[in-house]
Amino acid sequence: GAVVSQHxxxxxxxxxxxxxxxxxxxxxxxxxxxxxRQFPKQSLMLMATSNEGSKAxxxxxxxxDKFLINHAxxxxxxxxxxxxxxxxxxxxxxxxxxxxRGFSYNEQFFGPGTRLTVL
Amino acid sequence: xxxxxxxxxxxxxxGAIVQINCTYQTSGFNGLFWYQQHAGEAPTFxxxxxxxxxxxxxxxxxxxxxxxxYSYLLLKELQMKDSASYLCAVRGYMDTGRRALxxxxxxxxxxxx
Numbered sequence: 001g002a003v004v005s006q007h008x009x010x011x012x013x014x015x016x017x018x019x020x021x022x023x024x025x026x027x028x029x030x031x032x033x034x035x036x037r038q039f040p041k042q043s044l045m046l047m048a049t050s051n052e053g054s055k056a057x058x059x060x061x062x063x064x065d066k067f068l069i070n071h072a073x074x075x076x077x078x079x080x081x082x083x084x085x086x087x088x089x090x091x092x093x094x095x096x097x098x099x100x101r102g103f104s105y106n107e108q109f110f111g112p113g114t115r116l117t118v119l
Numbered sequence: 120x121x122x123x124x125x126x127x128x129x130x131x132x133x134g135a136i137v138q139i140n141c142t143y144q145t146s147g148f149n150g151l152f153w154y155q156q157h158a159g160e161a162p163t164f165x166x167x168x169x170x171x172x173x174x175x176x177x178x179x180x181x182x183x184x185x186x187x188x189y190s191y192l193l194l195k196e197l198q199m200k201d202s203a204s205y206l207c208a209v210r211g212y213m214d215t216g217r218r219a220l221x222x223x224x225x226x227x228x229x230x231x232x
Contacts, residue, residue: 044162
């Protein structure tokens with residue numbers, strides 16, 4: 001199956017700093033990538049849809065200026081958590097949907113996730 | 120809006136069969152997905168249903184009834200490694216007007232010897 005990677009897998013930072021998380025589709029092109037956040041023992045909550053070459057679409061309640069998304073190429077999307085605070089500590093997961101090849105375009109492939117801890 | 124309900128926890132015995140139910144209310148239904156997620160890891164795709172009926176894939180089967188807003192995931196010949204959370208997700212129109220997945224809270228399955 002298709003592979004999606006995330007970097008870093010975990011990060012600890014001080015309050016007020018910014019953290020960038022990368023999401024890459026390794027063997028396929030993805031015009032659309034999704035960013036989710038998951039708190040302990042809760043389900044995934046969609047934060048935004050990242051579209052290659054255009055602005056991301058944010059879900060209601062997600063601050064655009066705080067969670068900056070850049071989808072500069074067909075294989076890379078980045079999420080930057082700006083001025084991070086302890087309440088931003090969470091598990092951030094990206095997913096990508098195939099835009100070519102013979103696989104069903106309905107399937108989303110998830111990255112391994114990034115655990116962010118803000119002190 | 121979207122609303123997805125599934126049981127919080129289930130327990131089953133190794134070698135047995137377990138059925139995890141999911142009911143949903145959504146706008147613009149465009150498919151239902153089941154994912155498996157082990158603690159601290161990303162979800163992995165199990166199945167996709169868009170038409171009514173049963174989809175079988177090895178030890179896993181998924182059923183969909185669109186008229187009832189109902190799906191179930193059936194796991195046969197349970198193994199200890201099947202202990203995980205099982206997420207039901209529906210693709211419909213989010214409040215932003217985008218087609219995207221809405222996840223249920225997940226069902227934590229514990230397989231016992």
